[in-house]
Amino acid sequence: MLRTVVAGLTARPRQLLLSAVAIALGVAFVSGAFVLSDAVDAGLREAVAFETRGVDASIGRTRGGPDLEDQVLADVRRVPGVAAAEGRTTVSAPLRDAAGRPQDSAATSLPADERLRPFDLAEGRFPDNAGEVVMERGTAAGHPLGQPVTVFGQDGRLHSFTLVGTFDRPAESGIGAAPLVLLPEALHRLEPGAGFSEIVARAVPGVGQPQLVADITRALDRQGISVVTGREAAAQLLSQIAPDSAEAAGFFTAFAVLAMIVAAMVIANSFTILVTQRTRELALLRCVGAGRRQVFAGVLAEASVVGAVASVVGLFGGLGVAAALQAVAGALGGHEAAVHVPLTARTVVAALAVGVLVTALAAALPAWTATRVAPIEALRTPVEGKSARAGRSRAVSAVVLLVVGVGAAVFALRADVQDGAVLSIAAMVALLGAMLAVGPLVAGPVVRTLGTLCSPLFGLPAKLAALNADRNPKRTAASAAALTIGLAVVALVTTVTAGVEASRNRGLDQQVTADFIVTSVIGTRPLPATLADTLAAVPGVAIAAPRQSFSADLGAHGGYGMTAVRGDALGSLLRPAVLSGRLDRLDAGELAVSKQLAEETGLAVGDTVRAGRRDSPVPLRVVAVYDGGRVPGADLGLGLVDLGQLPAVAAEGSGYDGSVLVGLVAGTDAEEVRPVLERALSDAPLARLNSVADLRDQLAAPLRSTLDLLWALTALAVLIAFAGIANTLSLSVLERTRESALLRALGLTRGGLRAALTAESVFVALLGATCGLLLGVGSAWLISRVASTDAEPVLFTLPWGRLGVLLGAAVLAAPLAALVPARRAARVSLTAGMAEQ
Amino acid sequence: MHGNTVDSPTAVGVADVVKVHGRGDTAVRALDQVSLDFPAHRFTAIMGPSGAGKSTLVHCLAGLDTVDAGRVRIGRTDLTGLSDAALTRLRRDRVGFVFQSFNLLPTITAEENVLLGLRLAGRRPDRAWFDTVVDALGLRPRLRHKPGELSGGQQQRVACARALVGRPDVVFADEPTGSLDSRSGAGVLGFLRTSVRELGQTVVMVTHDPVAASYADHGVLLADGRVAAHLPRPTADAVLTALAGLGA
Structure with a gap:
């Protein structure tokens, strides 16, 4: 049997390649999402490690404790075992730009001890005297070295420093590190009387972190002062900024789950077609004496081999995707992004599990069906005539899911925000399930209607396309479903974000009739x-x-x-x-x-x-x-x-x-x-002039960057869905070689054949996109109703422009998906096609 | 020209046609300098053992395949050198096909299959002619069925109707009875003969079955890509004898 498996793998390189591409794309998608999720975490850890590098002990002040003044710093420096200690302070220091207007910024002091500096010099040198400054490299753009930099002090007065260097540090991850670095004396000039927010100490060689902490604690002996090791300080810093990044990580994980579902659907569809096409061959194997179990195991083995190979390719493709997305997000944000591609066991396991298990499962179902058929019957009946019609149980489950979904939605509207959120998600999943279940039932009528609507315009190709899509509604629905899920998520996110944006703007739009608002860059001045x-x-x-x-x-x-x-x-x-x-x-x-x-x-x-x-x-x-x-x-x-x-x-x-x-x-x-x-x-x-339009942009800015990344990610999901459509079409083309040749023999031109396949692709895309948009917008409505509170209202507005772009992109991408299969179908030699059994 | 067809104009012809399958060591001359004329309004059978080049000849005649040398002509049109689009137009307007394996579209009804070629050409079917063809083939009660619901013989009759409904210059039938039992086969062959005698069609049929060949007005025997013999008014026995002679 093993030999047959190997022979089977080598005999159909084209079909297997198509399925392998589908698997690799799907796996790349999953691993990419996981890697991105880990990259956020890795970026954060790197930033924290950088900020706390060289720190063996961190002295902080607890609530109500004394200010950390120079005296405390001096005491720490005197502790035996302390090699160096530095006070850390960050003060607000608005920069004056070329136009003379203030821009938000902050400054921190330069530690005298080089190993306690959380900066790497990029150009120039660190300041020697109180009149000099170094800037973070990104912020320094537009400020040439050697030129003065003007900064507002807390008293509102202007201070001028000479820019002597720039420094690098890992991309900001919510740590709030200051972009300006001055000598401590200079910092005092900006904000006299500013205490230290933290004192960090480095141990002499041979003194461990716990020992140092114990020594400092004993020496200071003051209430309201906490001393922790450098490692603990790093952990604390991480936990302070973690909530923000946990949100991002959660989002990426949710996205990875979405990726897994879309990938699973594309892979399943592709392998189902592949095995169904081979029903005859499998029957032949049975006829010559292969046992049912042997045939089944053979198909599974073949699927697993293809799945495993494609998964490994996809896994590394995913690393590339993650790296590219980070670079793109960085470029959109206008800074040089640190690219992290951590490959964790979780990513590898998830990617391989999706690739191998889903492929094996996808192959198992049709293989099992194939082995149930009496061998001689399978040989006799032409496979192409058999169409999978949707059954009654499907209709029943669709109705049940619909009732559950609507019920959950109704309860969600009545429940409080917490329960409502859970119920909303349940409702969305149930409605998605209902849509997937009902897909094969409606796919036929929908494409027939589309065919009828389009045939006056496009003639017979539209009709042929509808016939082909209707031939196997299950397959059509499955190709459309991957697109449905992808677009549902994009539509959901787009609509909810538009709602949040509109709600944030509502205050501005409704209550402010002023044209300009002037504020102070220093809140207390x-x-x-x-x-x-x-x-x-x-x-x-x-x-x-x-x-x-x-x-x-x-x-x-x-x-x-x-x-x-x-x-x-x-x-x-x-x-x-x-x-x-x-x-x-x-x-x-x-x-x-x-x-x-x-x-x-x-x-x-x-x-x-x-x-x-x-x-x-x-x-x-x-x-x-x-x-x-x-x-x-x-x-x-x-x-x-x-x-x-x-x-x-x-x-x-x-x-x-x-x-x-x-x-x-x-x-x-x-x-x-x-x-x-x-x-x-x-x-x-200190006054900053903002027009109402400026404010609107500022309000939308934090949402925009999230939305951009989201669009990039979900665009990938939609891309995979289209790869799925292309794949399904390609396999259908192979399956219909004879029929295409017949149509050509009867007088259908090459162009006509291409048009028919293109139309089929467009119909499938329209079906999938419409269902996805409806589901996404519906879910967005539910979420905006449930999540809306008095404090943070969420409006439901339809972003027509963006939704239109989505639908338009789906319809325009469909002919692209059909390009290769259509070319292949039109190229087949007529006599060879006719001869193919 | 052959004695019994001098009075008929030729519908289709090939002159010095060469067709090579494969290349290098594996190259096979499927057609080797074949010249033949097929008279209009006649039923011609092309016979020969397997691998004689029968199907290749019909494919080249019908514009389904191209030749490596020589000329192919339908009516006054020279097929060699026509573009793919022109060949496509020629096939749908002037040629009808009947295949061994029926080749109906499984998704549409028998009637839609019959009219498919006309639809592809954007032509309006001649209802009276459609009725004549359908009634002659006894398909009337089966028009609303899909191919999967028809017997083999019925499917092949649908294919015959599809070939004839466009009033082509010539109908090519490639082993039309190859997949049928003898009774259904006889029905199809009888209809092909009727379409020639009573409806004035031109039919060129490929077969290796001597009985099928006996329905034809004229037989051409191919062997190893060359014309081996002409059999005017072939009978089953005459064909068998001729085939046996090839082996000798």
Whole structure:
């Protein structure tokens, strides 16, 4: 039997190659997803290891402990066994760009001990004196060496340093490492009185980390100070930033599961066709005396060999995919990305399991069916005439799954967010199952309808295509299903993200009618009090009003984050949705409460609150209840008062996030006024001017990068699905060689034959894409309903443009998938084709 | 020209045709300088032992295969040198086929199979002619069935109807009874003869069966890629004798 297996492998190189390609692609997809998931983790570990390199002990301050000052550092340095100790501080240090406007940045101090520096010098040298600075290489773009770099101090004053070098470090992974490095004296100038956030120490040779920690703990002997080993410090740092990366890793794992499902479907489909085509050959083996079990084992062995070889190819292909995606994501992000390709046992096991097991399983089912048929019958009946029709049990399971899915969806809508999420996922899986189950039942009618619709336009090829797709609805549905799953996920993610984006923008779009918002780059440094008047004087500006967030004491109701705004800004610059009362302006002694505050305190229009200091409370009358979203620089907080009321109700020194809202005269072009406004801001160097469009971009930015990576990944899923369609078509072409030759003999042109196959591919793609889009959008609707909370509402909006791109891409990619099989079908010699049995 | 066909115009002809299968050491001259004319409105049988080049000759005549040398002509059209598209048009407009293994599309009904060639050509079927053909073949009650639901003989009659419905210049039948029992075979052969005598068709049939050959007006014997003999009005016995003579 083994010899037959080997002979079988060598006798059909083309068919096996097609299946092997399908397997390799699928496995590459799975291993790529796993490698990416591990790469995120590896990137993080690398960044943490870099940040804590050389550190044998880390001294931190616990809550309520004393500041880590120079004295503490000096004490640590005196501990025997400490070779070197350095204080670490990071301060906010906005950079002034070429246009004179501030950009967010941060600075840290240069450790004197070279082995405790978490930087690798790239160019130039490290600073020698307090007037010099080095920058992270990516940030340094546009700043030539030897030129001055201007930085804002915490007091708002400008400090100038000479750029003497650049340094490298692993890609930022949420550690928040500062891009500017100065000598400690220089850092003190930027923020006098800044203590250390951490003191790190290096041991002399021969002293272990635990020993060093024990020595330092004993020497310091102070309450509120914690000393841990370098390894523990690294673990702590990792756990602090892990939640973010755990989210990313979870996402990649979910994606790997998706990859496995899509790959399994493509492989199963491909091998099912392959074995079905060989039913006659298997029957012949039976006729000449092979046992049922021998035939079955032979097919399995063959499938396993092909699966194993293709899996190994796919596994390494996956490493390439992961590396390429990281490089692409880095390029999109505008920085040189560190590429990690960690190959873990999990990846290898998952990839090989998918490749070998799925292939063997996919081969086992049709092989088993083949061995059930009486040998002589299989030899007699022409295989091509047999079509797999969908059965009743399929319809029943489809209905059951549909009922389960809809039921879960209904319950999900009524449940709270936690249970709702679980129920939503259950509903989506059940609906997907229903769709897959019902696929073969609807595939026939759908392609027939498509054929009828298209035949007036494309003539007979469309009709032939529909006939061919209808011939084996199970196979058609299975080819379409891989695309359905891929597109469902893309559509789901796209729609939900669009919803989140719209919700984030809603606050901006609905409540902000200002054209520009001016904020301070240093949150604790307020904008000049006269800035609003300066801006109001700019030609084209209709109104400019200051706004301020603060903590208010609402007496019996407790403390809340509120907003003070000049009363006349309401209605002209800010227009929150008013739920009750009136909010066209706000006067002294009046208060508007948010929906959330009204619900928490029971306050309603007409009520009076006693706010401010206990000894001299101010009565505030509630005049409106409003609904407001979060907008940086135009946040409405939980309650609104007139700016004049601020000193009386604000807790001491609690003002923050001050801004000036600017409204233009109707009909003025914002871009024309912008340079004038920028010039007017020259007296307020910390002020940052943002148009509403800038803010919208900033709000969407964090989502965008996620979405880009997601699209890249799911595009791969869709690519695999198309490879599956191409594969199915190719195998069908081989199976129909004789029929194609007959059609050609009867007068179908080469072009006509190609058109028929192309149309078939388009029909399958349309079927798969439509089902996928419907499922994805439906699930997105469910998720947006379930996940939406008052604090973070998620709207359901249809991103028509992006969904259209998806459908269009699917329909345009279909002819590409048909290209090779169609060429092959048209090339076959007529007499050879006719002779083929 | 052969004595009994002088009065008939020739429908199809080959002149000095050479066709080589394979190359190098394994090259076989399937047709070696064959020249033949097939008269119109006649039923011609091409006979010969296996490997004589019968099927190759018909494939070349019908534009399904190309020749390595010589000329092939249908009516006034020279097939050699025609483009693939022109050959395709010629096949669908001027040639009909009946194959040994029926070659019907399993997905469509008998009637759709009959009309497939016309559909491919975008031609409107002549209903009266369609009825004549279908009734002559006794297919009327079977038109709505799919090929899988028909017997072998019925399937071959559907194939005959498909070949004739477009009123081709010539119908080629390659071992049309090879897959049929003798009764069904006789039915098909009888129809082919009727289509020549009563409907005025031209039929060229390849067969190795002497009984099948006896339905023809004229027989051509091929051996080793060459014309070995002409048998006017062949009978089964005459064919057997001629075949036996080849072996000698």
